[in-house]
Amino acid sequence: MLAMNFRGPFQIRADRNRPEPEIKHPNDAIVRVTRSLICGSDLHLYHGLVPDTRVGMTFGHEFTGVVEEVGSGVQKLKVGDHVLVPFNIACGSCPHCKQELYGNCHESNPEATAVGGFFGYAHTGGGYDGGQAEYVRVPYADVSPTKIPEGMDLENAVLLTDVVPTGYQAAEQAGIQKGDTVVVFGAGPVGLLAARFAWFFGAGRVIVIDHLEYRLEFARKFSLAEAYNFKEMNDPVLFLKKATDWFGADVCIDAVGCDATGSALQNITGKGLLLQAGNATALHWAINSLKKGGILSIIGVYGPPWNLVSVGSLMNKGITVRANQASVKRLLPKMIDHIMSGRINPKEIITHRLPLEEVPDAYRMFSKKLDNMIKPLLIPPRANASFA
Amino acid sequence: MKNALENRIEALQDRIIAQRNMERADEIPGWGMDADPENDPTYPMKHSNGADHQRLNYEKAPQQPLDMEILHSIERPGVTRVFGTSTPPSGLSGAIRRYAYKYSEATATHWMSLILADRVNAVEGKLDDLRRGVLPNPWVERGWRAEWKHNRSGFIQNVATTALLLTAGIMLMKRKNRRKQLLSKR
Numbered sequence A: 001m002l003a004m005n006f007r008g009p010f011q012i013r014a015d016r017n018r019p020e021p022e023i024k025h026p027n028d029a030i031v032r033v034t035r036s037l038i039c040g041s042d043l044h045l046y047h048g049l050v051p052d053t054r055v056g057m058t059f060g061h062e063f064t065g066v067v068e069e070v071g072s073g074v075q076k077l078k079v080g081d082h083v084l085v086p087f088n089i090a091c092g093s094c095p096h097c098k099q100e101l102y103g104n105c106h107e108s109n110p111e112a113t114a115v116g117g118f119f120g121y122a123h124t125g126g127g128y129d130g131g132q133a134e135y136v137r138v139p140y141a142d143v144s145p146t147k148i149p150e151g152m153d154l155e156n157a158v159l160l161t162d163v164v165p166t167g168y169q170a171a172e173q174a175g176i177q178k179g180d181t182v183v184v185f186g187a188g189p190v191g192l193l194a195a196r197f198a199w200f201f202g203a204g205r206v207i208v209i210d211h212l213e214y215r216l217e218f219a220r221k222f223s224l225a226e227a228y229n230f231k232e233m234n235d236p237v238l239f240l241k242k243a244t245d246w247f248g249a250d251v252c253i254d255a256v257g258c259d260a261t262g263s264a265l266q267n268i269t270g271k272g273l274l275l276q277a278g279n280a281t282a283l284h285w286a287i288n289s290l291k292k293g294g295i296l297s298i299i300g301v302y303g304p305p306w307n308l309v310s311v312g313s314l315m316n317k318g319i320t321v322r323a324n325q326a327s328v329k330r331l332l333p334k335m336i337d338h339i340m341s342g343r344i345n346p347k348e349i350i351t352h353r354l355p356l357e358e359v360p361d362a363y364r365m366f367s368k369k370l371d372n373m374i375k376p377l378l379i380p381p382r383a384n385a386s387f388a
Numbered sequence B: 001m002k003n004a005l006e007n008r009i010e011a012l013q014d015r016i017i018a019q020r021n022m023e024r025a026d027e028i029p030g031w032g033m034d035a036d037p038e039n040d041p042t043y044p045m046k047h048s049n050g051a052d053h054q055r056l057n058y059e060k061a062p063q064q065p066l067d068m069e070i071l072h073s074i075e076r077p078g079v080t081r082v083f084g085t086s087t088p089p090s091g092l093s094g095a096i097r098r099y100a101y102k103y104s105e106a107t108a109t110h111w112m113s114l115i116l117a118d119r120v121n122a123v124e125g126k127l128d129d130l131r132r133g134v135l136p137n138p139w140v141e142r143g144w145r146a147e148w149k150h151n152r153s154g155f156i157q158n159v160a161t162t163a164l165l166l167t168a169g170i171m172l173m174k175r176k177n178r179r180k181q182l183l184s185k186r
């Protein structure tokens, strides 16, 4: 089959000779992919920032597909179902899943206890081949995969596998109270959705910070937010303090993660010398831009083992940190309702639709933010072969 | 340390000890007095229902057959009930990975060894390609084609800078070699 094949940092192949996946466990299903997205998280893999990313792996954790085959233990999912597959692999019965922490399942990732199981996310994410392929093995098929609601646009459905619930959770875990000033760092898909959803919790002001003008422009329209370019600031923390009556923001959301720019020191220590897991500039700015007693929501991904941020300020300012991988299954009913009722139309963020064959171009463009890309969608050659 | 404390304690005692303490709570002045179920910063992301404390005998799926080499974190007793079967460890990078997995996720040794293995693995991948007659194709695989299409001037500038640096490097090396030759002649 055709699938994305990782050959090392910054090198990706659209490989026609990958073996098709097989059922390995009674609760598995095999899904024929109909739509697949590339995520900002995939860029951390592409840039070589996630340990134990092995050559030959297929990435991709945001996909929809048609069920082609099910294992003997699968009861709910039927062959022919067209499903959206949440990026978390979750058993549904461990203490974490039982409490709806589906992004933190204890029975899906042998390699790392600090990380849940995710499709196509290195061995640090459980070693599963992912959805930037024609077919995928989907474990625990009865737990997370969800039939695409009738009448839902396929592009909205595939965005439900990650960035929509992720953006929502970024705002939700920020504990936003009515009237709060919310600052979102990063105007990528996750930041744009977090900013949009901040209004759902009654924010008084939503401010987006990035350095890419086309994304800031998009944030003004799509997220209805104020948007500012940190390249036009000497010191973004100072800007935000002044913009918030010299108190600081009530809430800061880090929707950038370990591939930030904006600090030479962070770049050298994180990407040059590997003394820390990537570049944590946005997180550092977020901590410093908060008011005393503010809340920090971290949704951007950081790798092990550590990063250079001001823990002292967290403590002295009494900041509450709330962070996690999104728990997609927990949020799906609410997200489906927001989309079906027309309150939000996430597919507006998809700027590029490319055949799976062009996956290397798509990664490069997304990584370098070429051609005003916000979210790239991949369409496998067999995607449209009959689905209801 | 051979006789380290973590090797001398018994596993799976946590709940038993907690249970024992709670049974004699009247011996601990003030026990539970200020407990407040609303003092839970995980709400509403976590649907707290006490499952945390029933962690010993939760319902588990059958075990996926272990028919390939799966490295697992030493912070857990074995593999999870399901696991990914992508790219088992192999070659030199595989050996480094096996070493890395002897250390916990709290150690730099674990993660730095894995990063090293990843870099070695990238070289192995290139050799493996050559062995199979697959030639490097950076134009497509590194996305240079996309750069050419969407960022031509930046791309040309990058190529020019790299070429310049390379030529300068080569000339410098040559000069050094000349100097060495001259010196050795003397």
Ligand SMILES: NC(=O)c1ccc[n+]([C@@H]2O[C@H](COP(=O)([O-])OP(=O)(O)OC[C@H]3O[C@@H](n4cnc5c(N)ncnc54)[C@H](O)[C@@H]3O)[C@@H](O)[C@H]2O)c1
Residues within 6 Å of the ligand: A039, A040, A041, A042, A043, A044, A162, A163, A166, A185, A186, A187, A188, A189, A190, A191, A209, A210, A211, A212, A215, A230, A255, A256, A257, A258, A259, A260, A261, A262, A281, A282, A298, A299, A300, A301, A302, A324, A325, A326, A374
């Ligand atoms: N927690 C989760 O469940 C989850 C799920 C999906 C994605 N993520 C993470 O969210 C992050 C964003 O993902 P994305 O798809 O939007 O990626 P993206 O790469 O499209 O967006 C990141 C944005 O941050 C901007 N940026 C860089 N440095 C900055 C700085 N110092 N301050 C402000 N902005 C800065 C970039 O210009 C870019 O627009 C990634 O780290 C990704 O891994 C987390």
Ligand SMILES: [Zn+2]
Residues within 6 Å of the ligand: A039, A040, A041, A042, A061, A062, A087, A162, A163
């Ligand atoms: Zn994602």
Ligand SMILES: [Zn+2]
Residues within 6 Å of the ligand: A090, A091, A092, A093, A094, A095, A096, A097, A098, A104, A105, A106, A107
């Ligand atoms: Zn679980």
